[in-house]
Amino acid sequence: MSQHLQFPNLHILDHPLILHKLTHTRKIGTSTKTFRALLKEISLLMGYEITRRLPLTHERIETPLQVMEDAPVIDGKKVGVIPILRAGQGMADGLLELMPSARVGHIGLYRDHDTQRPVEYLVKLPDVEGRLFIVTDPMLATGHSASYALDVLNKRGVPDENIRLMALVGTPEGVGVLLKEHPKVAVYIAALDDGLNENAYILPGLGDAGDRLFGTK
Numbered sequence: 001m002s003q004h005l006q007f008p009n010l011h012i013l014d015h016p017l018i019l020h021k022l023t024h025t026r027k028i029g030t031s032t033k034t035f036r037a038l039l040k041e042i043s044l045l046m047g048y049e050i051t052r053r054l055p056l057t058h059e060r061i062e063t064p065l066q067v068m069e070d071a072p073v074i075d076g077k078k079v080g081v082i083p084i085l086r087a088g089q090g091m092a093d094g095l096l097e098l099m100p101s102a103r104v105g106h107i108g109l110y111r112d113h114d115t116q117r118p119v120e121y122l123v124k125l126p127d128v129e130g131r132l133f134i135v136t137d138p139m140l141a142t143g144h145s146a147s148y149a150l151d152v153l154n155k156r157g158v159p160d161e162n163i164r165l166m167a168l169v170g171t172p173e174g175v176g177v178l179l180k181e182h183p184k185v186a187v188y189i190a191a192l193d194d195g196l197n198e199n200a201y202i203l204p205g206l207g208d209a210g211d212r213l214f215g216t217k
């Protein structure tokens with residue numbers, strides 16, 4: 001994992017397995033089936049790192065051989081996984097494999113073509129009190145959708161300290177916008193790309209993550 005000098009809350013999960021799989025997701029010839037599988041695998045690997053500091057408590061259990069007084073188990077409420085629809089679902093699937101009991105909320109946003117700003121069409125969240133949330137969206141492009149989703153959680157009473165943002169690819173612009181508006185959110189990406197084109201697509205990027213994940217055009 002590497003840290004970024006300009007953005008102390010940005011964590012770049014540049015594990016060789018993640019980077020290798022990311023390269024395959026970027027390739028124009030990668031099929032929908034393979035893209036979906038890779039996104040899930042990358043999310044699992046990223047999720048392993050993102051959940052590294054989940055609090056532990058201890059409980060008394062019996063092994064087949066003896067009583068163990070202080071067996072570690074994860075403390076507190078189940079984690080909440082919040083995909084930003086559509087493409088965030090592809091990353092949520094990997095996290096759910098890691099944490100099958102996680103609660104799942106959805107935030108549906110689409111990007112207005114003229115303003116390139118997010119428009120909300122669905123918000124459905126689990127009980128938020130005292131819960132840690134991982135918000136997923138593969139492409140941290142302008143940062144506006146991610147920032148909007150975090151605003152939604154803040155308005156429901158979730159502080160930034162209880163939110164992790166998990167993306168596949170980010171841009172300096174997107175990370176800058178997000179961390180300016182939500183400086184205390186920990187942001188995890190696999191790669192920081194060069195920037196945006198005139199249509200706010202990430203360069204080099206991987207194209208439209210939703211289309212690649214679902215096989216739409």
Ligand code: URA
Nearest residue numbers: 139141201202208209
């Ligand atoms: N959303 C995508 O799916 N791809 C981009 O490059 C930017 C935003």
